[in-house]
């Protein structure tokens with residue numbers, strides 16, 4: 001009766017194949033990820049797969065309208081930088097146009113306002129950067145170029161929910177060769193609900209038909225086959241988001257008990273930049289960013305990665 005249990009990993013895998021068409025580029029990206037993991041794994045480096053950003057779910061197949069969520073991708077992009085600083089190679093599985101490591105710092109800046117012309121010799125023109133408009137740009141550029149030169153960051157984009165789900169599976173399979181050296185850091189805010197292609201209207205929903213009622217199906221819980229089948233030796237971290245802080249820890253513990261992975265990073269929407277709890281089977285670490293730290297530009301992701309990298313070290317020593 002595998003299909004009656006929505007969490008059973010075989011049922012989840014079956015639904016992924018049947019209900020979500022596999023995008024054509026997934027096999028190619030899987031090879032890239034496997035080569036990346038193989039290369040860094042052989043060098044003794046750990047590899048983290050970060051998921052980042054929200055998802056949008058279409059209401060019509062010729063999509064005019066969709067359901068989206070709040071996630072900016074800042075947690076994922078900032079975490080990628082801190083994992084790189086901690087010596088990890090990073091696969092950054094992110095939503096198209098969500099925040100990106102390094103460039104995220106200038107996301108709200110009008111680039112053209114920070115540039116000007118300088119006349120060079122013989123009529124040549126050079127473009128100059130006003131560093132006051134782009135605070136810290138020289139240090140950020142240096143770090144970005146170093147990361148690029150060492151090939152430690154592999155960006156992979158998704159746009160649709162289907163792409164996200166298939167790329168997550170592909171990444172898990174690609175990283176399985178490096179066993180406990182792999183970490184999954186699932187910070188993306190993935191929709192829990194969607195409309196299957198077979199139930200979706202083709203054309204724009206007409207307002208002349210009156211108020212809209214939609215019925216959505218549950219998105220299969222990928223954590224289940226990921227932990228059990230695709231990357232059973234990896235160190236797996238999921239995120240739990242709530243708006244009601246009173247239920248946060250109970251929900252985090254429930255997720256751990258259900259999926260039996262290594263840790264849940266629990267956060268509340270309004271306070272997510274200043275407080276998280278890292279919950280494991282037998283521990284709870286509350287990580288807090290003080291006002292003073294925030295003023296100095298410290299980010300809570302630095303504390304999260306410090307905590308998880310240490311836990312990963314311990315995990316690897318127990319699962320060598």
Ligand code: 9Z3
Pocket residue numbers: 053070071072073074075076186187188189190238239240241242267269272
């Ligand atoms: C998170 O909880 C992330 O920390 C945020 C980061 C999405 C809040 P931003 O991108 O925000 O920096 O703006 N991610 C997971 C959210 C989530 O949907 N988790 C599911 C749940 O809570 C489980 S997979 O049920």
